[in-house]
Amino acid sequence: MKAVVDVPENYLSSIKKGTExxxxxxxxxxxxxxxxDVIGQQINANSRTVIAEIKIPTxxxxxPNQLAKVKIKDYASNNAMVIPMMILQTDEKGKFVYVEETEKGKKVARKKMVTVGSIYGEFIEVLNGLQEGSKLITKGFQGLYDGQAIAVN
Known part of the structure; x- marks a missing residue:
């Protein structure tokens, strides 16, 4: 048995025979x-997709003709740092998040500019701007400003 799927053309550079x-x-x-198992050689002019075939052990x-959702593993990173996409904000300088820091014994919100990478579901990869162990502010972050005193629950 096989699955026949339409793959958007913008994925063509990241897939090949054998892609998981x-x-x-x-x-x-x-x-x-x-x-x-097979990648078609022609792009559909209307849908901008190419057909791919995947062998399915049964x-x-x-x-036959059962509906399925196919997720293509087009990117992998063993050391990726990902954050919830909902906490990512944008201003005139770029994308940022707020983190909790302790200064002079008090907790404050610090704005951290970040460079982002791939999106996976509700999460986005952070390429630069955060350190491992950063304490992200995930609630009440919309109205914060850099250096604002915060209370942590």
Missing amino acids: VIIEIPDVNKKITSSI DGTLK
Whole structure:
């Protein structure tokens, strides 16, 4: 059995035969890890997609033409730092988050400019601007300013 999927053309540079995928089939509550077996040679002019085929090992629970969601593993990093995308803010200088710091025995909010990378679901990769162990402010951050005293609950 195989899955035939339309892959947006902007992913073409990051996939090849053998690229890992996760196939989610909600009807049978199943996740299958496989890889791309064939990548089409022509882009659909209307949808700007190319067809890819993925071999699916079957155990008899899957049926032809069943709907599935395919996640392409087009990026991997063993040391990626990711944060909730909802806390990322933007101003005229760029993207930033607020972190908790202690200064003179008091907790304050510090604005940290960040460079971001890939998005995965509700999270975004931070390439620069934060250190491991930074205490991100995830509630009440919208109205903060740099250096503002904060109370931590």
